[in-house]
Amino acid sequence: MAPVVAGADATPLNVDEFEAYARTYLPKKTLDYYVSGADDMVTLKENRAAFTRLKLMPRVLRDVRHIDTATTLLGQPVATPVCIAPSAMQRMAHPDGELASSAAAAAQKTCFVLSTISTTSIEDVAASNGAGLRWYQLYIFKDRELTRDLVVRAEKAGYKALVLTVDTPILGSREADLRNGFALPRHLTMANFTGGKHAHRVNEVGLSQYTKELFDLNITWDDVAWLKSITSLPIVVKGVLTPEDAVLACDVGCQGILVSNHGARQLDTVPATIEALPAIVQAVAGRAEVYLDGGVRRGTDAFKALALGARAVFLGRPTLWGLAHSGQQGVEDVLKMVTSELAHAMMFSATTSIAEIGPNYVRHEAYFRSPSKL
Numbered sequence: 001m002a003p004v005v006a007g008a009d010a011t012p013l014n015v016d017e018f019e020a021y022a023r024t025y026l027p028k029k030t031l032d033y034y035v036s037g038a039d040d041m042v043t044l045k046e047n048r049a050a051f052t053r054l055k056l057m058p059r060v061l062r063d064v065r066h067i068d069t070a071t072t073l074l075g076q077p078v079a080t081p082v083c084i085a086p087s088a089m090q091r092m093a094h095p096d097g098e099l100a101s102s103a104a105a106a107a108q109k110t111c112f113v114l115s116t117i118s119t120t121s122i123e124d125v126a127a128s129n130g131a132g133l134r135w136y137q138l139y140i141f142k143d144r145e146l147t148r149d150l151v152v153r154a155e156k157a158g159y160k161a162l163v164l165t166v167d168t169p170i171l172g173s174r175e176a177d178l179r180n181g182f183a184l185p186r187h188l189t190m191a192n193f194t195g196g197k198h199a200h201r202v203n204e205v206g207l208s209q210y211t212k213e214l215f216d217l218n219i220t221w222d223d224v225a226w227l228k229s230i231t232s233l234p235i236v237v238k239g240v241l242t243p244e245d246a247v248l249a250c251d252v253g254c255q256g257i258l259v260s261n262h263g264a265r266q267l268d269t270v271p272a273t274i275e276a277l278p279a280i281v282q283a284v285a286g287r288a289e290v291y292l293d294g295g296v297r298r299g300t301d302a303f304k305a306l307a308l309g310a311r312a313v314f315l316g317r318p319t320l321w322g323l324a325h326s327g328q329q330g331v332e333d334v335l336k337m338v339t340s341e342l343a344h345a346m347m348f349s350a351t352t353s354i355a356e357i358g359p360n361y362v363r364h365e366a367y368f369r370s371p372s373k374l
């Protein structure tokens, strides 16, 4: 008998089926840009494989009539700890781009992070997302006045935190993009940089040349202190993979740490984020909130990250697949699916609130081979 496999046009039941749809219908250059990791994509596979190596340890016989996925992020309430990571140039996936994904996040009462490299402006996203929780992802440019201007705009437009990405002095080498000569399609613009001297164009030059010309290689912890001095918004540092840097981030006053390897798009062969997480949680010791992104595709992945101390998880590619499928509706469906899978994992584990999900609910598979040694 033939195996039962959903075709790309069947209604997606999970994130992988949204991805199958996107792989069928997105133009090759766009798809390659979205799917690629750096170099040999070792870390790209690891981000998924490491979740599989963790096994769930459910408890039973407790009242599971009411499962509550609500939590707070830096004091702001959200209905689910499944949030949207910043990803660049979303109008390549769907004409509504960031407007659709930010509106989807608002409808599902979760947090949307807008990329600096967006095809919709800071202000237009604010308008479409209404009262929803929004954070702004910042890159520090050589031009510090330009950087300051972005911070001021984000603050004025009601974004509730700055997510400072620190793993991108240059762009990682994504070989498919180099082969394709990938650049932003002509009909789209870098929406935050359209006026006068701030006009940035990446329609002619590729992304790596763009970052080489404009991003600052000399960013240090002093610049994080500078950022703190020019804004009252809390700062979340994105792209930390070691406990040493997590401690420095706390010392300089960051209120959040997003454990991320940029979806395996920067330095290849770094560990999976779920494996980097525990040491960071331990080192931070409650001084900051810790979040994770990278390879989260199922509610069980989210559950494992929460069990190991993440306060929330962020989806990168999955929301792009939802966007490519059906705009705002597709992104909402992706958020709903992963959240409902998380609620199922909670029910099966007899944890009815996010706060109850602790390290006892996961074990590394190695434990089952030699339990006495672990």
Ligand SMILES: Cc1cc2nc3c(=O)[nH]c(=O)nc-3n(C[C@H](O)[C@H](O)[C@H](O)COP(=O)(O)O)c2cc1C
Pocket: 033, 034, 035, 047, 085, 086, 087, 088, 115, 116, 117, 137, 165, 238, 260, 261, 262, 263, 264, 265, 293, 294, 295, 296, 314, 315, 316, 317, 318
């Ligand atoms: C197409 C694409 C564009 C991205 N653009 C940005 C960006 O502009 N700024 C940033 O901080 N991270 C960016 N990221 C990284 C994501 O924020 C996130 O770390 C990563 O996608 C999470 O992994 P996942 O895709 O496996 O969920 C991008 C990721 C992808 C896939």
Ligand SMILES: O=C(O)C(=O)c1ccccc1
Pocket: 088, 117, 168, 171, 207, 210, 211, 262, 265
């Ligand atoms: O593609 C990316 O992952 C990304 O973060 C980025 C950074 C600078 C310019 C364009 C995209």
